[in-house]
Every structure is written in structure tokens, then in C-alpha cells.
Amino acid sequence: MRQQEQAPDTSRAPSPGGRAMPTVREITVALLRELGMTTVFGNPGSTELPMFRDFPADFRYVMGLQESVVLGMADGFAQGTGHAALVNLHSSAGVGHALGNLFTARKNQTPLVVTAGQQARAILPFEPFLFAERATEFPQPFVKWACEPARAQDVPAAIARAYHVAMEPPCGPTFVSIPIDDWDQPGEPFAARQVFAARAGDADALAACAAELDRAARPALVVGAGVARDGAWDAVIALAERHQAPVWVAPMAARCSFPENHPLFAGFLTAGREAIVASLAAHDVVLALGGPMNLYHVDGQGPHITPDTRVWLIGDNPVHAAWAPVGTAIVADTRLALGQLLDRSRPPARPAPPPRTRVAVPEQGALTDRLVLQRLAALRPPESVIVEEAPSARGPMHDHLPIVARDTFYTTASGGLGHGLPAAVGMALARPGDKVIAVLGDGSAMYAIQGLHAAAQLGVAVSFVILKNRRYEALHSFGRLFGMQTLVGTQFPELDFCALAQGHGVAARAAQDLPTLDAALAWSLAAAGPTLVEAEVA
Template identity: 50%
Template sequence: MIQSGIARGTTVRDAVFDLLRHHGMTTIFGNPGSTELPMFSDLPEGFRYVTGLQESVVVAMADGHALARRGPAFVNLHSAAGVGHAMGAIYSAFRNRAPVVITAGQQSRPLLKSDPFLFAEAPTVLPQPYVKWAIEPARAEDVPAAIARAIHIATLPPAGPVFVSIPLDDWGKSCDTPVLREVAGRAQPDPARLAEVAARLNGADSPVMVMGAGVDADDGWDGAVALAEQYQAPVWVAPLASRCSFPESHPLFAGFLPANEADIERHLGGHDLILALGAPVFTYHYERPGTIPPAGASLIQIVSDPQQAAGAVCGLSLVGNLALSLAALRDHFDQPRPPRRAPLRTFAAPAPARGISGAMALRTLQDLRPRDGIVVEEAPSSRDDVHDHLPIDRPGGFFATASGGLGYALPAAVGVALSNPGQTVLAVLGDGSSMYSIQGIWSAVEHDADVLFVILNNGGYAALRGFAGNKPVVGCDIGHLSLAAIAEAQGCPARRVSDPAELEPALREAFAARGPRLVEVMIDAG
């Protein structure tokens, strides 16, 4: 759809707000600074400004908001210092493929010749290489066109963050507003190659599917379920996937692939065709050599991210939207296959423990939480328990960081909640992870985000201890923290639980409440 531009003589500020309104970007995430004051003084009607107390928190909130609303989010940072604070979160947004439009203030143009205080010396270089595009417009009147282009670049696949640096004095200058327009980005792979893939699926004796975050991102959930059921193919989650793309209680769900070659070879061995959907081939975290694909198997990858296709180490790769690709593959289906007699994966009860174990906490959360709720997770040492006891069974129902950096999930849960009013978001966090972005609780309180923060406190960086095996590791003990006290200090109702008998009542009461609230669960490492 193309609409006419706004009349000549408008200001840069008014033109930008008209652009944001046109794209539904009426929530602005930011931490205000002096070089952005002209933009945010007297905010126009219909916009809300979501304040974060640190720039990485601001970007993570925008990241979660963008992914949950399946559209671009707008965030404003402060010059070079603010962008520097936010770089870890910008990297996570890049890895998450989150369409975040990042703007940053810059000192007034007349001052730039003299190295003024609080300016950015190389504004477009600083966020590289973790933005898709970066610009400081040459003229004030070019700012609206730059932001319009940034919105389109951010949302076109593969989605990702973009960056626009804007000098302080640009906002009040006159300009012509760019035409308000849309850019559609869904493309299907070559139909002939998809027909070839379908023929190979039809001819396979034992196909297996590996689902990555791209399936959910491309609205391919229903198509993935239908395709797996047609071929009665086991479905594995790709290593370290940041979203859920297949119902984990489904009888065809086989489990989660570890992030090493040897275990992937072991799990996928015996199949003659591996179909990787919306996932890299493959993401590894530690070295355990193996053969990929396993002997006797061929591999086909379909992704909407050209970089993931180019980076695949083997097999045939097709680039295109997953929802369209899955629909085309289903149209070529040949003969029904007999259903499997038993589920591929079962859920065992948590093992007995002296105190509260991670498994016990996760199973209790599963028993109490709304099945249509959203989970945002960052509890590295409890990830196996999350996999075993907190199955996700809805599209758009799970978000984690694809970057591996800590501090994402707490503020991201706030951004997700602000995009889904009336629906509780469950944030499952570790104590170490929470401390990277604990200021996000203030934002949840300030903006009444409906988030239940559940912090599994095991007294340190237990995931790192696990990697070290029996060797002692320095710097991993952080046990003298009270996350509940920190939450209460920011205005968030909180409770600490260490007695197993109190766990279920405390969580039941928390789920019945609304708004931000926190339960700190003391995990017994013994």
C-alpha cells in the first residue's frame, strides 16, 4: 500500500513520529539523555515511552517486544556512551534476528568540528558488525528517509537491528516527509527445487526433522506439525534454539540435540534423510568430533537466512520463508505412513531431593502455569530441567537468547509482556543471569508489566562449574545475594522460598496475582 507524503514544511521530529505511527511503533524504549531531549519533550498523543535504567536493559526490552509482536520495535540510546553500554544487548538482538530500530543521539552539527563533550566520533562504526545497516544522515532533512529505510531493512529477512545516529539540532529542522509505504519480505524457494526435496522426502525410508527458531519466526508452526505428521518423522530441536517451533508434548517430538558433532551423529544416525528447518547446520558449543551428516544420511536445509545457508557445512540448502516452503512440501506428499505406536519421548518425575531441586521447581511451574502463556528463559544451569519438565506447546510461546550472553531474559520478558497485555509472561531465570540486568524489574514495576519472575538461585554460576567437571573454578560463587530483597527495593512484590513444602503454595499465589511479582527459589545443590 502506498500513501501520499505529508505536506512540505513539517519538522524532522513530526515526520519521524508520523513514520512510527504508520508502522505501529508507538512504544518507544529508551534511557533519556541530553542529546535526545528535542525528540522526547512533549511526547505526541498515542505514544508511550518505556524507561529503562541502563541501555542494555532498554535494547533487550525492545528485542523481546519486537519478537513477541512480530514487528519492528523502536529504541533510543544516548550517543557513544549509551551505545557502548548496550553493545551486548545489540549483539543478542542481532543473533535473535530481532527487528529493532536503534537511534542514538549525537551532538549538534555545529559542535562536531571541535570534539565536543558526549559525542560519537564514529557513530556508524561503533555498533558494527552487529547491525544490518548504520547511518548518520548527511543532512537534517534526510533523517526521516533514513529511519523509513531502517524500518524496512530491519524487518526484511533475515530480520535484525539497524542503527541511525541523529544530531541534537536535527529534530526541529524543516523537511519533506517520505512516502508512507510497506515492504513485504516473504519469498519462497525455487518451486522446482522444493519439488525435488519433496520427492526425496517421499522416497526416504526414515526421514528425521530438525527444527530451529526460524520456523516459529516465519509463522511455520502449523506447517511443521502437519509435515512431520504426514511423514511420521521424529522431530528434534536444533542445538541451542532460541525459540520453540514444534509442540514438545507431541508424540513425534524426540528431544533436544546437544551442541556437539558426536551427539548429533548419535541421535540422527540410522535415518536416511535429515531435513533441517529454520536452523543452522549446526550450532556447536564444545568440541566432540563426529560425522555430519551421519553415514548413510543426506541432509537438506531450508532457512530464510542466507548466512545460515551459506554457512552450512554439508547438504543442499534452500533459502526462503518457512511457512511457504512447508506448505509447498505438503502439497507434494505421496503416501500416508503408519502412525508410530508410542511417543518418542516421555517425561520422568523429578528425582527425590533433600531440598528444592531445579527439576522440582520446573515441574511445579509446569503444573501451575497457564498452557497458553509465554515463557522467557535464561537459566543456563537448569536448561536440562527446562527441557524435561517445562514443555512448550504453542507458537510464540518461548523466547531465549540466541547469543549466549547473559542479561537478556529479564528485560526481554518485560518487552514481551508489554506487547501482550492481559497475558502473564513467565520469566524463568538464574541468579547469575538476573544480576546482569536486574534494573529491568524497575521498568516492569513502572509500566505494570504482567511478568512473574521466577529466579532459581543456586548460589553461583553453576553452568560454568558443570563445564569444568571436578576442577575448582574461581569466581563462580555469588551466594550472598537476595534477589527478593533487590526486587522489593525496586517496588516489586517478592518472596523467597527454600522449604519444598512452601514451593507449590508460593507459586500458586504468584500465578493468581497480576502485574510484576517475583519468587526467588533457593535451589539445594546437594
């Protein structure tokens, strides 16, 4: 019987010149350091462990107890830093757990480089335990680019390409599947390249847009999340003031792009065709910036805009431009495009529009989501960061929790649940000098409750405020829309969020009335570490 030959150890194979070649892991660590991706969000399994052999002291590993939590934390961190975050998941099983928040990251246009382990190349033909079948297809269509390198030596180049693609507007997640035995293979050093791209928009189209705004009798602006992503907060304020144009927020916008206490702030567009038409009917020219204006959540009939209203759209996402049902679209960085509009705009003097009235809530009686949000607005520092996932309270939040400072509001652009709680943890890691407040529904919180453990381990200054209405209230609202008075399986009165928080190492207090609410919020907002307030609302 022929004796099996032992494979040579190539982990430190000599180069043609006789010197020891670095391993793929060493090359990749140097590349990640050069790219500024030294924080790794993960939940590793067996196929990922060799990536972390001799983990460098200047890197930070952020552990999540479930992969969707990992992805959510990375999303919050990337949005907070404005830079691609690195995620490490476990084969197909871990990627599957993370898909909901991967979908949200795609809709948020968050730059992420997601890696996942693969079984050793030599045993892939035998469908080994925990291997990833069709690894690059599985995360589609929620990633911009996916790759499993043909050779171990191609891993650093794949990660570099994944980084550049993730950071190219419209930003989004990318994916690299890496076999377990690639990390110890020898390879050639790989240096990161710099890639610069300016997207100022078509000059002639922007000149035509500026001229149309100048000629308008009743112009209006609609701002989406891309205004915040592109850093165009000041430019939007300047353009609105120059034209005395009311400013609406696009339906389901995941960022705040205009101060909600500004005299020109007009309110929030509803994600329905007829509602959008009614809100904008008084305007002859509408300029939509940084996101889709005609985003619908329910079916509708009739026109998408009145025949007398002309629409211009400016944003960095060509997909939004392609499916927009009305308007002339310019694909561009919003801040750069607004700079050109401001340079060209010479409008006539216009009267200021009437101010928007706010709805008051009496500070008495049982707690409601409106009262909780009003008290939070009164007690929080204006520059504190709100990360929200309370779908049934979005309307009350618009009325009673105004966002008045740039880069202080984040929510899920996808509508998927389980993003807000871990995203708040990632945001606090990215912005350690800011108080982060996670406003969460009780149903939403349960999708990612394990994120409390990461908050406790990291000691981040997050105030988790749970609006406890003991059911999926958003579904009950839609049930009434569909004529359904009874919904199955949507009640959960037994949940105790103070006990859940304390079980994960987070201090917590419950509030049942106004005095206990104010005391609990003041305590939480003053804390240096993570805390949770359970507000029982009617």
C-alpha cells in the same frame, strides 16, 4: 573587532510558497505513527532530549534504568508483536552499554530500529563532550545497516530505510545516529512506502526435497527458531504426521517450534558434533527447518553427519545456508516452503516411531532446579509465556517444563546474559492478556536486575522465578569438562533477590522447600502485576 552574526532561527522556516515548513521532528513523528512504531524504549541523555519535545499523546515512552535493559525490553516487545520496535540510546556511551543485547537481537533475528543521539553538527570538528566518534562503525557488526544522515532533512528517510531493512528477512537491528540539532530543522513531508516480498523458495528444489522425503525409509525433522518466527507451527505438525517423522529441536533454539507433548517429539539436539551425529544416525533423510542444525558449542571431531544420511535445510537466513557444513540448502520463508512440501508429499504408510520417555522427579527432599521446573509446569497455565535465561537449568527444563503451545517460549539465541529479565517485561507489554513467566538463573538475573524497576512502573503481569544456586553453575559444569575442580570468583551466596525485588517496587516471596514453593508459585501466577519468587535450589 567584528561582531559575530546571530544565526537565524530556521525551526519554522517558510517554504517557497510562504507556508511554514514542518520540522524534522514533526515529520519523523508522523512517519513513526504511520509505521506503527509509537512505543519508544529508551534511556535518554542530553543529545536525545530534543527528539522528545512536545511528545505526542498517542506515543508511549518506556524507560529503562540501563541501556542493556532498554535493548532487552525492545527485543521482547518486537518478538511479541512481530513488528519492529524503536529504541533510543545515548550517544556512544549508551550504545556501548547496550551492545551485549544488540548482539543477542542480531542472533534472535529481532527487527529493531535503534537511534542514538549525536552532538550538534557545528561542533563535531572539535570532538565535543559526549559526541559519538565513528558512530555508524561502533555498533557493527551487530546491525544490518547503519547511517548518520548527511543532512537534517534526510533523517526521516534514514529511519524509513532502517525500518524496511530491519523487517526484511532475515530480520535484525538497524542503527541511525542523529545530531542533536537536526530535530528542529525544517524539512519536506515524508510518506512511508509499502514494501512486499514473497520468499516461497525455488520450486524445483522444493520438489526434489519432497520427493526425497517420500522415498526415505526413516525420515526426521529438525526444527529451529525460524519455524516459530515464520508462523509455521501447524505446517510442521502436518508434515511430521504425514511422514510419521520424529521431530528434533535444533541446538540452542531460541523459540519453540513443535509441541513437546506430541507423540512425534524426539527431543533436543546437543550443540556438539559427535552428539548430533549420534542422535540422527538412524535416519536416512533429515530435513532441518528454520535454523542451523549443526550449531556447535564445543570442539569435535569426525563427520558432521553419517555418510548414509542426506540433509536438506530450509530457512530464511542465507548466512546459515552458507556456513552449514552439510546438506542442500533452500533459502525461503519456512511456512511458504512447507506449504509446497505438503502439496507435493505423497509418502508411503510408515509405522509410528517409539514415544520418548520422560524423566520423573520425586516430590520430596531439598529443592532442585528439576523439582522447581516440574512444579512450575504443573501449576502454570499451558498458554502462559516462558522467557528463559537459566543456562545451567536448560537440560532440566527440557525434561520437566514442556512447551506445548505456539509462541510460548523465548530465550537468547546468542548465549549472552542479561536478555531474559528485560525481554520478559517487553513481552508482557506486547501481550498484555498473557501471563509471562521469566525463568532466570541468579547470575543471569544480576546482569539486568534494573529491569525489575520497569516492570514495577509498567505494572506488567510477569512472574520472575529465580533459580538461586548461589553461583555461576554453568561455568562449574564447563570447568568439570576442562578438568578444573576450582573456579575463581564464581560464588555469590550473599545475594537476596527478595530484597532486590522489593527495593525496585516488586513484591517477592522466598521458597526453601516444596510447600513454600507451591504456595509462592500459586501466589505469583495469580497476581495481576509483577512478582518475584526466589527458589533456593541445591
